[in-house]
Amino acid sequence: MSFHDTSNTGLGLGLGLGLVSFHDQSENCMKSTNDPLREIHKIKKVENPSKCNSTYPSLTLGPPDDDDDDDDEVNNQPPSSKTESYEYFRPHVSSPSAVSSFSNYSSIKRERDQVLWEKEFEVEVEKVPTRVGDVDEDGNPRKKLRLTKEQAAVLEENFREHSTLNPKQKQELAMKLNLRARQVEVWFQNRRARTKLKQTESDCELLKKCCDTLTEENKKLQKELQELKSIQATPMPLYMQIPAATLCICPSCERICGGNNNSDGGNNNNGSSHTTSLLIGSKTHHHSFYKSNKYPFPHSSSAAC
DNA sequence: TCTCGGCTGGACATTACTTCA
DNA sequence: GATGAAGTAATGTCCAGCCGA
Incomplete structure (x- = not known):
């Protein structure tokens, strides 16, 4: 059973509605897919990206000029210094940068963080693909690495x-x-x-x-109730009429029990301490149920029985 | 002290790629 | 080889919390 199937169990674990993406706004450049990055890669291969820019004239969320120079990625020139190395990779690593006009703030921020980190630690990460198979015929790393x-x-x-x-x-x-x-x-x-x-x-x-266990238990109790009702319909023999003073009610199950719960030393087979339950005709006493491993949840009042 | 805007990290939904039967 | 399912890397969005002005 898959996770999503569980919504049919009636246990109230259904999921909420998904979000409506605003990618659909990109009618001209991203009409065929919801993945702007993928689409941009296609665009970059077949036509001038500037054709799409007119669709998003106002979405200029690029990093500040002091640490960014988008001309590099347009020209795709190798870096002339360490500080430019990340720019050199931006078109194919964490590709949102190549489409900064489509990206949200998070993408920009992460890129900037990466650049700053590489500057701080004086390292260049993934300047070459980590594995041979990560380059396609055009020399671009695959979007997704294993x-x-x-x-x-x-x-x-x-x-x-x-x-x-x-x-x-x-x-x-x-x-x-x-x-x-x-x-x-x-x-x-x-x-x-x-x-x-x-x-x-x-x-x-x-x-x-x-749920299954409770359903089963419910069936048993219903059956028990039916038996009780049938017994109640017949007159009770005189020898079974126990004085009311000797009776008590179990606080846990609210069933009527005999007065002395310890009369048999608690040696009854099913773990129940009830000795003279009046559930005549009932073959099973279910107090032991919650103590067994059948039921995963603790029964707070089971100790009473 | 309160408010507001920017920033950050995590959760979540979703997409797209890879692997495997 | 084609195909569908499962696994998963990656992306986008939302939100809560923090912090400084």
């Missing part, structure tokens, strides 16, 4: 220690794995999402079992 087993193992190990990273840990891990900090950040985000999804799935399974 992490190596070693990288995934290290990330997994770190995730076990702490599911979130502070900026320093993120940078260190990125350097260690020769990844961008953004990649580490994304991996942890996705990893948290997967963990939560699995937890939700297991919770749902648990609730479903619980």
Whole structure:
């Protein structure tokens, strides 16, 4: 059973409605897909991107001029200095930069962070693809890289220690794995999402079992009730008429019991301490139910029985 | 002290690519 | 080889919290 199927269990775990993307506004440049990056790559290959700029004349969310120079990515010239290295990669690494006019603030911010970080640590990350197969025939790295087993193992190990990273840990891990900090950040985000999804799935399974068990229990009780009603319809023999003073009501199940609960020393088979329950005709007493492993949730008042 | 705007990180929904049966 | 499902890297958006003006 998939996670989404669980909405049919009636357990109220359905998901909300999705968001309406504003990508659809990009009628001229992104009509065929919701992925502006993919579309931009196509555009860059076949035609002058400036044709699309007219569609977004006002979306100029690019980084400030002091640390950015978009001319580099247009010309796609190799960097002349270390500080320009990231610009050299921007068109194909974390590609939103190539389409800054389409990007939101987050993309810009992350790019700027990356540039600043590389400047600070005097490193250049992913100047070459990490693996041979990551380059297509045009020499552009694939949009999506598969992490190596070693990288995934290290990330997994770190995730076990702490599911979130502070900026320093993120940078260190990125350097260690020769990844961008953004990649580490994304991996942890996705990893948290997967963990939560699995937890939700297991919770749902648990609730479903619980629901099934309660349904079964309900059937038994209904049957028991029917038996009681049938007994009530027939006159009770005199020897079964126990004086009311000797009776008590179990606080847990509110059933009428005999006065002395310890009369048999608690040695009854089903774990119940009731000795002279008046549920005549009932073959099972369900107080033991909540004490068993059949029922996953603790029964707060089960101790009374 | 309160308010407002910018910034940040996380959650979430979604897309697109990769792998595998 | 084609295909569909599953896994997952990556992106975009929203939101809450923090901080300085």
